[in-house]
Amino acid sequence: MKEQHFKELGLLVVQFQTLEQTIAFFASELISTDQTLENILISKMSFRNLCEVFITLFNYKCRNTELIEKLNKVFARIKEIEYKRNTYVHSTWGSPSTQLGDGALRMKKKIKKNMLSFDVEVLKEDDMRNVIKEIEMLTNNFLDIMKEAKEKGLLVFSSLVKM
Numbered sequence: 001m002k003e004q005h006f007k008e009l010g011l012l013v014v015q016f017q018t019l020e021q022t023i024a025f026f027a028s029e030l031i032s033t034d035q036t037l038e039n040i041l042i043s044k045m046s047f048r049n050l051c052e053v054f055i056t057l058f059n060y061k062c063r064n065t066e067l068i069e070k071l072n073k074v075f076a077r078i079k080e081i082e083y084k085r086n087t088y089v090h091s092t093w094g095s096p097s098t099q100l101g102d103g104a105l106r107m108k109k110k111i112k113k114n115m116l117s118f119d120v121e122v123l124k125e126d127d128m129r130n131v132i133k134e135i136e137m138l139t140n141n142f143l144d145i146m147k148e149a150k151e152k153g154l155l156v157f158s159s160l161v162k163m
Helices: 003-031 035-042 047-062 065-089 125-151
Strands: 092-094 104-112 115-123
Touching (some): 003 125, 047 065, 065 104
C-alpha cells in the first residue's frame, strides 16, 4: 500500500470523527445546558446509538415535519457511510498483485450463514477521497439543518453555538 493510501485512510477516519463529534455536540445541546451531564450521557455511546438518540431528541424538540424529513435523509446516508467507514477501518490492507491493478488492496473476512468468505477490492486514492468528500458534505448538510432549525426558532442552543 502506498503512503498516499495511508494518508487518505487517515483523513477518512479523521473526517468521520469530525462528523461524529458534531452530532455528539448537538445531541448534548438538545439534552441539557449542563455540559457535564451531557458528556456523561453521550461519551460511551456507540455511533449508531448516538445517531438514534440524536434523531429522537430532534424529533421531540423540533416538531417540524419538513426538517425532520431532511434530517432523516441525511442520517440514512450517514448510516451508509458509517458502514463504509467501518469496512475500511476493520479491513486488512496491502498492495495488490500487478494483475489486480494499481491501488490499495482491501481484504475483509466475513462469516455469514456459518460460511467464511472474503471481500477483496482494490481501491484507488480517488475512491477513498470521494468517501472523505461525502463525509464532509454530510457534516455540512447536518449543520445546515441545525442552522435552519435555529433560525426558524424551532431549536434553542447555548451560547457555544455560533451559526
